[in-house]
Amino acid sequence: MIRALPLTLLLAGCSSAPDAPHVSAAERGAQLFESDAGVTFACATCHPGALADESRIYPGADLHGATKRASFWGGQVNDLLRAVNDCRSIFQGAGDELSADEPDAVDLYAFLVSLDGPGEAVPFGIVRSVSDLPSGRASRGAAVYDQACRTCHGELHTGDGAVGAIAPALPEHPLLEHATYPEDQRRLIFVEKVRHGAFLGYSGVMPPFSSEVLSDRDLSDLLSFFELY
């Protein structure tokens, strides 16, 4: 603070100079959270942040209180930095891991600190073994698509507005890829991908939707919307 004083006095002599805005670490962290610079997807693609769309179903947990939580990923990880780096390597295509003391990591941490919350672990129920689901309501499935799928996969059928070629147009693209599968199995591949994402033998960058954020009923409605019955 003392070192900054002479310059402050000098600048104060310029009556017409506007004050330089200060940007806090938390603000910079917020920008990082929302930005996809240097990564394939932003944190905010999957996690609700400051600019969250209330109507969306996010696969990633709400991060309020994250810095105080004992565990992440449904208890599978108990180290926040590792949880961040897991996201970066698995979903965001980052080439390297953040270390605790590098500026981006510090700013991101400052942002997370600024998110008040209870600090309790967030349930994250992975549906490891999938099964066929009964048909649902297609009209409700349209809403599920808008809330959970559209941000990444774009418009139904065409994929217009998708986050990139890595998110295929639904439902045609997966159906084409599995054209030889019987009808029930073609439904199951959607259930499987939604529940497992990039894990459990799958590749890709899709996050899994836990049973807490997306119910089987939601999935049934979505499958009906896709006209898979």
Added chain:
Amino acid sequence: MRAGFDVARPGVFHGTIVMLRTTCGLAVALGVLCGSCSSSTPEPIDDAYAGDPPFPDLRPQLALPRGDFGLVSNNGSDTVTLLDLEQWQVVGSAPVGRDPVAIDGPHHIAVDRRAKRAFTALAYPVPTASPGPHAAHGSSQRRGYVQVLDLDKLAPIAEVEVQTNPGDVVLSADGGRLLVSHFDLARAQGARALDERRADLAIIDVENLADASAVSLVRTCVAPHGIALLGESGDTAFVACYGEDALALVNTTDPTQAPELVSLDAGGLPGSPIYGPYAAVLSPDASLLAVSNTLSKDVRLFEVAERAFGAPIGTSGAPYFSAWSADARRLFVPIQNPDGLAVVDPAAAEVLSTKTFDAAECELPHAAFFGSDPRHLYLVCEGDHETDSRVLILDAETLEQLGSLPVGVYPDGLAVARGEP
């Protein structure tokens, strides 16, 4: 909009050290005052983060018991549990593994009390239930890892890549050499040449884990599993060769040397065993090796000096990892289907008694261990592989259950660290 980051909140992160990222640097300001007196918008000033150190380690510190303690690898819940074997209490449990979603399957565990670290193998087991229609599911073969854990918090601190399906993990008494077998049943099958169906034994230089040369591989036998080490630094390894009905003797000081295989009688064809030697446990005086054969449901005692097997000792169920009494006069053999514990008299080569367990007591007993107290026998129960299971504490004389300790899903290993002298 959710209540979240509020850019208007003042004072939350006031930097005490001002970092000036401005085109008007100090030198310029002292000279011509540059354009700061013009109407151009000044560059923003980045305030440094001034909160508590970022990313603090919030993992609870575990109070390592001064007496005997045990570490249990919970294969089905990706956790390791620390047990106080004198107070008969659970000290703590922590997640291990590398994959935040899939079951990493920590399979068996070894501990080094002096170095305050443990070693568990991540085996990535094939799910027992079909997870979905995709071909990759259930048939994918992921390479295994050995994860090194710090005993203070059971936090992973290092890892070493090994091959698919790591099986047993054994540390030499001096802590310098870690051995990992690869129980690769997929590799054991098929029409490939015998050498290709045999799997490797990984010999790991613990003190130089970061070096590329830390892992030496010895092609051992078909589907090797249980390992027993001879000597303070484990210069000789006995490996139960499940898929080849044999015992492999490996010179761990010279990985280029081919193992000596000692067959159990005629045995089955490689890949189609009839005995299925699965576990190998050395007696306290290192004179006898108890080899458990899960297919033929018997235990064979291998005389180390003679390098010869004794007659089979039939058990009513499939035998797993046994425990020797300190005087080597009794061998306690966990058996499965029916579940129980057989007490063997090694000198007479016969089963003296068998205690059976119902599912509520101990489902699928997997391994037995002694600590410092010869009166107490610890028995790891696999359980139903779906819910949390337990470690039983038994009276070694009467086999009466004295207590039980809750652990995670599908426990399959217990590493006992004797108390501090």
